[in-house]
Amino acid sequence: MTRRNGRAGVTLLELLIALWVMAAAALILSSSLGLMGRALARVGGEATDVDRISARVTLRRWLEEMPLGARLIGDAGGVTFFTLIDTPPLTAAELVAVRVSGEGGAVRAEAGSGTGDGALSVVLVPVGEVTGLRYFGAPGPGDRVEWRADWPEAATAPPDLIRLEYTDGQRVMPPLTVIPARKARQSEMSLSSPVPPG
Numbered sequence: 001m002t003r004r005n006g007r008a009g010v011t012l013l014e015l016l017i018a019l020w021v022m023a024a025a026a027l028i029l030s031s032s033l034g035l036m037g038r039a040l041a042r043v044g045g046e047a048t049d050v051d052r053i054s055a056r057v058t059l060r061r062w063l064e065e066m067p068l069g070a071r072l073i074g075d076a077g078g079v080t081f082f083t084l085i086d087t088p089p090l091t092a093a094e095l096v097a098v099r100v101s102g103e104g105g106a107v108r109a110e111a112g113s114g115t116g117d118g119a120l121s122v123v124l125v126p127v128g129e130v131t132g133l134r135y136f137g138a139p140g141p142g143d144r145v146e147w148r149a150d151w152p153e154a155a156t157a158p159p160d161l162i163r164l165e166y167t168d169g170q171r172v173m174p175p176l177t178v179i180p181a182r183k184a185r186q187s188e189m190s191l192s193s194p195v196p197p198g
Contacts, residue, residue, distance in 0.1 A: 052173075055122045059109045060178050062098055063162065068184040070095060072158040075150040076133050077101060079162065081180065085111055089119050100164065102130035107166045124176075125168040132165035132175075 010018075066072070066083035073080050078101030085096050090111065096119075098111045107128045111120040135151040137159035138144060151159055158180040165175045179185070 052124060052168075055109075055124045056176055058122045059100065059124065060176065062109065062111070063178045063180050064182040066158070066181050066184070067095070068157070068181045070158070070181070071153065072151055072155070072180060073153045074133060074135055074162070077130060078103070079133060079151070079164075081158070083111075085120065087120060100133075102128065102166060105129075124166065125173065127169040128167045128173070129169075130164065130166045131172070132163070134163045135159040136161035136163070 062083050062085060066081055070082040080097060080099045082095040082097055090096055096111050098109055100109045106126050107124040107130055109122045135148045139152050139155035161177055162180055163175055163177045166173050
């Protein structure tokens with residue numbers, strides 16, 4: 001058996017094994033960094049979707065929190081309704097007019113005090129158009145309950161449903177279907193409602 005010299009360096013086999021381990025580690029590290037880069041690029045694109053979802057939720061809340069007796073006037077191009085908004089600079093002490101339309105190249109909801117001052121604005125899409133706005137219900141006592149292209153100012157109550165369809169300029173967005181005055185409808189008791197306990 002030959003004895004190794006303590007001052008001798010590494011053998012060629014040891015050097016090849018070390019290089020192979022470092023190459024494998026570099027390969028794993030580069031693939032994981034590539035995945036991280038793609039994930040970060042995807043998250044950056046989704047940030048605008050968060051703003052759009054937030055705008056949809058805000059518009060839904062404004063419609064659902066409108067009082068049952070508040071006016072709602074609409075046609076295929078836009079809808080104006082009156083609701084209570086408790087977001088500064090507005091106060092829930094008075095009804096606020098909200099206009100939803102695709103005017104100006106953006107689909108937006110603008111809330112003001114009825115004078116068109118635009119105190120609050122929610123942009124559903126910055127570049128797009130309203131492709132459909134439909135109303136479900138009966139505007140008067142003798143009318144049929146059906147989908148309509150407009151909701152008259154003389155209607156006795158808001159529609160049962162509103163369906164807003166729009167695009168963002170490149171693709172069709174999911175439709176927004178809302179029950180106007182949902183909170184007021186659910187809090188209203190009728191003769192068919194069960195008697196509260198106690």
